[in-house]
Amino acid sequence: MNIPEKGGRELEAILGKIGDQVVQAVAKTSPDLARLLVEYPFGEIYSRPGLDPKTREIVALASLAALATARPQLKMHIHGALLVGCTREEIKEIFLMTTVFAGFPAALNAMDAAREAFEEVERAPSPEGKPT
Amino acid sequence: MNIPEKGGRELEAILGKIGDQVVQAVAKTSPDLARLLVEYPFGEIYSRPGLDPKTREIVALASLAALATARPQLKMHIHGALLVGCTREEIKEIFLMTTVFAGFPAALNAMDAAREAFEEVERAPSPEGKPT
Amino acid sequence: MNIPEKGGRELEAILGKIGDQVVQAVAKTSPDLARLLVEYPFGEIYSRPGLDPKTREIVALASLAALATARPQLKMHIHGALLVGCTREEIKEIFLMTTVFAGFPAALNAMDAAREAFEEVERAPSPEGKPT
Amino acid sequence: MNIPEKGGRELEAILGKIGDQVVQAVAKTSPDLARLLVEYPFGEIYSRPGLDPKTREIVALASLAALATARPQLKMHIHGALLVGCTREEIKEIFLMTTVFAGFPAALNAMDAAREAFEEVERAPSPEGKPT
Amino acid sequence: MNIPEKGGRELEAILGKIGDQVVQAVAKTSPDLARLLVEYPFGEIYSRPGLDPKTREIVALASLAALATARPQLKMHIHGALLVGCTREEIKEIFLMTTVFAGFPAALNAMDAAREAFEEVERAPSPEGKPT
Amino acid sequence: MNIPEKGGRELEAILGKIGDQVVQAVAKTSPDLARLLVEYPFGEIYSRPGLDPKTREIVALASLAALATARPQLKMHIHGALLVGCTREEIKEIFLMTTVFAGFPAALNAMDAAREAFEEVERAPSPEGKPT
Numbered sequence: 172m173n174i175p176e177k178g179g180r181e182l183e184a185i186l187g188k189i190g191d192q193v194v195q196a197v198a199k200t201s202p203d204l205a206r207l208l209v210e211y212p213f214g215e216i217y218s219r220p221g222l223d224p225k226t227r228e229i230v231a232l233a234s235l236a237a238l239a240t241a242r243p244q245l246k247m248h249i250h251g252a253l254l255v256g257c258t259r260e261e262i263k264e265i266f267l268m269t270t271v272f273a274g275f276p277a278a279l280n281a282m283d284a285a286r287e288a289f290e291e292v293e294r295a296p297s298p299e300g301k302p303t
Numbered sequence: 304m305n306i307p308e309k310g311g312r313e314l315e316a317i318l319g320k321i322g323d324q325v326v327q328a329v330a331k332t333s334p335d336l337a338r339l340l341v342e343y344p345f346g347e348i349y350s351r352p353g354l355d356p357k358t359r360e361i362v363a364l365a366s367l368a369a370l371a372t373a374r375p376q377l378k379m380h381i382h383g384a385l386l387v388g389c390t391r392e393e394i395k396e397i398f399l400m401t402t403v404f405a406g407f408p409a410a411l412n413a414m415d416a417a418r419e420a421f422e423e424v425e426r427a428p429s430p431e432g433k434p435t
Numbered sequence: 436m437n438i439p440e441k442g443g444r445e446l447e448a449i450l451g452k453i454g455d456q457v458v459q460a461v462a463k464t465s466p467d468l469a470r471l472l473v474e475y476p477f478g479e480i481y482s483r484p485g486l487d488p489k490t491r492e493i494v495a496l497a498s499l500a501a502l503a504t505a506r507p508q509l510k511m512h513i514h515g516a517l518l519v520g521c522t523r524e525e526i527k528e529i530f531l532m533t534t535v536f537a538g539f540p541a542a543l544n545a546m547d548a549a550r551e552a553f554e555e556v557e558r559a560p561s562p563e564g565k566p567t
Numbered sequence: 568m569n570i571p572e573k574g575g576r577e578l579e580a581i582l583g584k585i586g587d588q589v590v591q592a593v594a595k596t597s598p599d600l601a602r603l604l605v606e607y608p609f610g611e612i613y614s615r616p617g618l619d620p621k622t623r624e625i626v627a628l629a630s631l632a633a634l635a636t637a638r639p640q641l642k643m644h645i646h647g648a649l650l651v652g653c654t655r656e657e658i659k660e661i662f663l664m665t666t667v668f669a670g671f672p673a674a675l676n677a678m679d680a681a682r683e684a685f686e687e688v689e690r691a692p693s694p695e696g697k698p699t
Numbered sequence: 700m701n702i703p704e705k706g707g708r709e710l711e712a713i714l715g716k717i718g719d720q721v722v723q724a725v726a727k728t729s730p731d732l733a734r735l736l737v738e739y740p741f742g743e744i745y746s747r748p749g750l751d752p753k754t755r756e757i758v759a760l761a762s763l764a765a766l767a768t769a770r771p772q773l774k775m776h777i778h779g780a781l782l783v784g785c786t787r788e789e790i791k792e793i794f795l796m797t798t799v800f801a802g803f804p805a806a807l808n809a810m811d812a813a814r815e816a817f818e819e820v821e822r823a824p825s826p827e828g829k830p831t
Numbered sequence: 832m833n834i835p836e837k838g839g840r841e842l843e844a845i846l847g848k849i850g851d852q853v854v855q856a857v858a859k860t861s862p863d864l865a866r867l868l869v870e871y872p873f874g875e876i877y878s879r880p881g882l883d884p885k886t887r888e889i890v891a892l893a894s895l896a897a898l899a900t901a902r903p904q905l906k907m908h909i910h911g912a913l914l915v916g917c918t919r920e921e922i923k924e925i926f927l928m929t930t931v932f933a934g935f936p937a938a939l940n941a942m943d944a945a946r947e948a949f950e951e952v953e954r955a956p957s958p959e960g961k962p963t
Contacts, residue, residue, distance in 0.1 A: 197675060200682040201659050203879075204666075204674065211871055212403040212671055219863075221396035226361060230397055233365035234404035239504040240635035241672030243679075263465050264353035265362055270468075271344040272366035272373075274802040275476055276505030278468065279461060283507075286464040329807060332814040333791050335483075336798075336806065343475055344803055351467075371900035372767040373804030375811075395861050402864075406670040407872055408901030410864065411857060415903075418860040476799040485792035490757060494793055497761035498800035503636040527597050528749035529758055534600075535740040536762035536769075538934040539608055540637030542600065543593060547639075550596040599747075607739055608931040615731075617924035622889060626925055629893035630932035660881035661890055667872040668894035725939060728946040729923050732930075732938065740935055768899035769936030771943075 175206070178214025185217060185224055186251045193247060228252035232265050236281035237273040245281060249288040259289060307338070310346025317349060317356055318383045325379060360384035364397050368413035369405040377413060381420040391421060439470070442478025449481060449488055450515045457511060492516035496529050500545035501537040509545060513552040523553060571602070574610025581613060581620055582647045589643060624648035628661050632677035633669040641677060645684040655685060703734070706742025713745060713752055714779045721775060756780035760793050764809035765801040773809060777816040787817060835866070838874025845877060845884055846911045853907060888912035892925050896941035897933040905941060909948040919949060 172180075182190040190213075198205035217227055228251050235245040252262055262285055269278035304312075314322040322345075330337035349359055360383050367377040384394055394417055401410035436444075446454040454477075462469035481491055492515050499509040516526055526549055533542035568576075578586040586609075594601035613623055624647050631641040648658055658681055665674040700708075710718040718741075726733035745755055756779050763773040780790055790813055797806040832840075842850040850873075858865035877887055888911050895905040912922055922945055929938035 193675075197678060200685070201663070201678050203659070204663060204678055207663070207666065207875065208671060208675070211666070211875070215867065215871070216399055216403055219396065219399070221392055222400075226358075227400065229358060229361060230365040230400045231404065233362040234369035234401065235672065237366035237369050238405060238635075238672070239502075241676060244672040244675065260353055263467070264351065267348055267351070267465070267468060267471070268354075268359065268362045269366065270471065270475070270802070271348055272363065272802045272804060273370060274798070274800050274805075275472060276499065276502070276508040276800060277802075279457075279472070279508065280505060282461060282465050282468055289464070325807075329810060332817070333795070333810050335791070336795060336810055339479065339795070339798065340803060340807070343479070343798070347471065347475070367804065370767075370804070371898075373808060376804040376807065395863070399861070399864060399867070402670070402867065402871070404670045404672060406666070406668045406673075407868060408668060408895065408898070408904040409670075411853075411868070411904065412901060414857060414861050414864055421860070480796055480799055483792065483795070485788055486796075490754075491796065493754060493757060494761040494796045495800065497758040498765035498797065501762035501765050502801060503634075524749055527599070528747065531597070531600060531603070531744055531747070532750075532755065532758045533762065534603065534607070534934070535744055536759065536934050536936060537766060538930070538932050538937075539604060540631065540634070540640040540932060541934075543589075543604070543640065544637060546593060546597050546600055553596070603743065607743070611735065611739070612927055612931055615924065615927070617920055618928075622886075623928065625886060625889060626893040626928045627932065629890040630897035630929065633894035633897050634933060656881055660879065663876055663879070664882075664887065664890045665894065667876055668891065669898060721939075725942060728949070729927070729942050731923070732927060732942055735927070735930065736935060736939070739930070763936065766899075766936070769940060772936040772939065 174210050174214040176214075177218040178209035178211075181213040181217040182209055185213070185228065185255055186247060187254050189247055189250050224255040225252075225257055228255050228257055229261075229265060232257075232262060232281075233268070233272075236266055236269040236277060239273060239277040239280060242280070242284055245284045246288050249285055250292070253288075253292065259285075306342050306346040308346075309350040310341035310343075313345040313349040314341055317345070317360065317387055318379060319386050321379055321382050356387040357384075357389055360387050360389055361393075361397060364389075364394060364413075365400070365404075368398055368401040368409060371405060371409040371412060374412070374416055377416045378420045381417055382424070385420075385424065391417075438474050438478040440478075441482040442473035442475075445477040445481040446473055449477070449492065449519055450511060451518050453511055453514050488519040489516075489521055492519050492521055493525075493529060496521075496526060496545075497532070497536075500530055500533040500541060503537060503541040503544060506544070506548055509548045510552050513549055514556070517552075517556065523549075570606050570610040572610075573614040574605035574607075577609040577613040578605055581609070581624065581651055582643060583650050585643055585646050620651040621648075621653055624651050624653055625657075625661060628653075628658060628677075629664070629668075632662055632665040632673060635669060635673040635676060638676070638680055641680045642684045645681055646688070649684075649688065655681075702738050702742040704742075705746040706737035706739075709741040709745040710737055713741070713756065713783055714775060715782050717775055717778050752783040753780075753785055756783050756785055757789075757793060760785075760790060760809075761796070761800075764794055764797040764805060767801060767805040767808060770808070770812055773812045774816045777813055778820070781816075781820065787813075834870050834874040836874075837878040838869035838871075841873040841877040842869055845873070845888065845915055846907060847914050849907055849910050884915040885912075885917055888915050888917055889921075889925060892917075892922060892941075893928070893932075896926055896929040896937060899933060899937040899940060902940070902944055905944045906948045909945055910952070913948075913952065919945075 194205050194209060228248060231248040232252055235241050249262060266278050266281040269281055326337050326341060360380060363380040364384055367373050381394060398410050398413040401413055458469050458473060492512060495512040496516055499505050513526060530542050530545040533545055590601050624644060627644040628648055631637050645658060662674050662677040665677055722733050756776060759776040760780055763769050763776060777790060794806050794809040797809055854865050888908060891908040892912055895901050909922060926938050926941040929941055
């Protein structure tokens with residue numbers, strides 16, 4: 172299996188339908204960025220065996236909450252984290268740690284993104300949407 | 304057990320002797336910051352049951368590598384991560400993910416902090432120093 | 436008076452009704468973060484005698500404007516600054532300084548948050564709403 | 568020609584009508600920031616001979632995309648870049664480079680700002696609006 | 700008095716000899732940046748009447764500690780803050796607030812810069828060097 | 832020519848011997864990151880035809896100066912910029928623009944990295960070392 176195939180498989184495994192929607196939306200403006208998104212983060216990095224999918228999503232949430240500059244991607248990875256088996260309590264626990272590393276405003280805004288993502292799950296119940 | 308006691312216990316459990324050294328160094332300039340460091344991050348946050356110590360150190364490494372503004376704390380938590388059971392390969396895998404979320408320069412500098420921390424472990428072999 | 440009590444008192448003194456609303460909103464997603472917000476920033480830090488409330492709000496505005504990643508919290512502290520006695524001219528003067536430390540985009544966006552906060556004050560005249 | 572005159576001329580040359588709108592909007596809250604915006608970035612920096620206008624807009628786009636904290640200013644400079652001769656393909660190429668220096672989320676959000684700016688150009692066709 | 704003169708006067712008033720040394724050091728690589736540093740931050744912004752010099756240094760310290768990317772400038776402004784009348788306790792209090800807005804690592808590194816600046820004052824006793 | 836070959840060729844074209852040294856240094860800690868550095872930034876991005884090498888280095892300098900968190904990489908790309916034909920005056924002009932987008936501290940530290948890189952060129956005269 173080559174890199175684009177591995178990337179597509181990982182993207183679907185971690186982000187489900189959302190991943191596909193994001194890639195298609197990006198492709199309208201930049202097919203190159205859409206392709207690189209599949210191939211590099213998912214095909215090269217996520218597909219590596221060194222960490223399991225749940226741990227990778229924990230790394231994603233911690234990184235994005237600390238950066239505090241990428242709410243759409245943070246929300247997308249909250250959905251991804253739920254999909255690969257993080258509970259809501261674990262996600263909220265990560266954002267409590269954000270107060271330590273990046274301060275209270277970053278943590279409050281990450282928690283607000285969690286609120287929004289959790290509400291989206293409520294409204295569109297799906298296998299990954301079961302409250303935890 | 305009260306918050307300062309819980310904080311002291313967590314600090315030692317996660318960072319070992321390094322934690323104590325950091326607290327004592329900070330205390331020379333600001334006893335208040337030293338006390339708050341024990342009480343808030345360790346006494347309030349790390350001591351919570353919601354995530355195990357290894358996962359908390361993964362969150363710490365991901366956050367600090369993405370921020371790219373706190374090399375001393377990143378190095379300290381690389382030592383902490385080794386102490387609570389992360390392998391070197393897992394730590395390096397987290398920093399490969401940093402390329403995705405915060406770019407290559409942040410990842411290269413985190414990997415360089417890992418190199419330095421790993422070398423410190425080599426030079427001062429201790430129980431947590433066993434290469435993985 | 437214990438930390439939670441001190442925190443609640445400080446929160447009210449500095450942010451008025453807005454502080455209470457924020458805490459209640461956060462509590463719906465994370466009662467823990469709501470509690471920590473009262474206890475740590477307000478109970479531990481704001482309640483210290485070393486700086487007066489007005490100076491603390493100046494520190495808040497300077498920090499948040501420079502970070503440029505926390506517009507809701509910046510707006511909240513613009514209201515807080517007005518409430519503890521900063522004039523509009525002083526707030527705008529802080530954001531002129533943001534051009535020096537964090538660049539023009541950060542300053543322009545902080546000034547736009549000020550515009551929005553000032554307009555909210557106009558629409559809902561209250562004791563703290565007197566234009567300065 | 569003095570600094571304010573040079574600034575006004577540069578602002579118009581690079582940002583067209585948008586520049587004037589931004590200055591007038593800022594002036595309602597802070598006439599000082601509006602004046603400094605004309606005089607410093609445009610009067611002092613952009614008006615220097617050392618780099619041509621197109622290169623200056625490339626620097627602006629690279630800087631703002633990497634910072635990832637100033638979407639309104641990024642969008643404004645996408646319009647500016649088109650006006651001084653950057654093609655859409657060149658702008659998108661800069662944001663592909665953002666993946667390297669600041670990570671995929673920053674690049675994705677910059678590309679989304681480009682999408683929005685390009686759509687604005689479509690809706691309000693003007694000399695600079697010719698798709699490239 | 701024109702802008703360059705006002706800038707030179709402010710620079711000396713706030714940073715003393717250190718300001719002059721910084722400007723001369725920068726001038727070796729970029730006389731333009733040295734000139735702009737005198738004229739814009741000091742000639743245009745610091746010289747404004749809206750905030751007193753001590754408050755301006757509080758804004759500087761809060762901004763630079765939160766950004767966590769400019770240790771040389773943070774240290775310079777710690778010296779400046781001492782020179783215009785901030786006490787060591789006030790400076791440390793600002794950095795305790797940094798834990799709230801930007802997290803513990805940023806606060807720890809700002810406090811370490813304070814330690815270094817305070818030690819420099821001890822070694823080279825001068826009028827502003829009196830411990831507070 | 833495949834991606835690793837393209838990456839190796841681009842790396843050498845833009846960074847000369849320095850690129851090779853960086854890759855080899857990284858490889859000691861993480862052969863994976865060394866490989867990804869060649870393949871993604873250089874093999875996938877730099878090797879694209881959409882921007883010429885000089886423009887790509889301008890994007891690199893603007894991005895890294897604005898981020899202000901990656902001095903080693905900034906210095907490396909100052910060497911790269913000289914190698915692909917940027918003059919010292921152009922590099923300094925980019926960093927003057929950094930004052931606008933990211934503030935004076937970021938610009939001062941970028942200029943100091945330029946000073947250091949220029950001095951390295953003086954000490955080790957090479958084809959790309961001719962002062963401009």
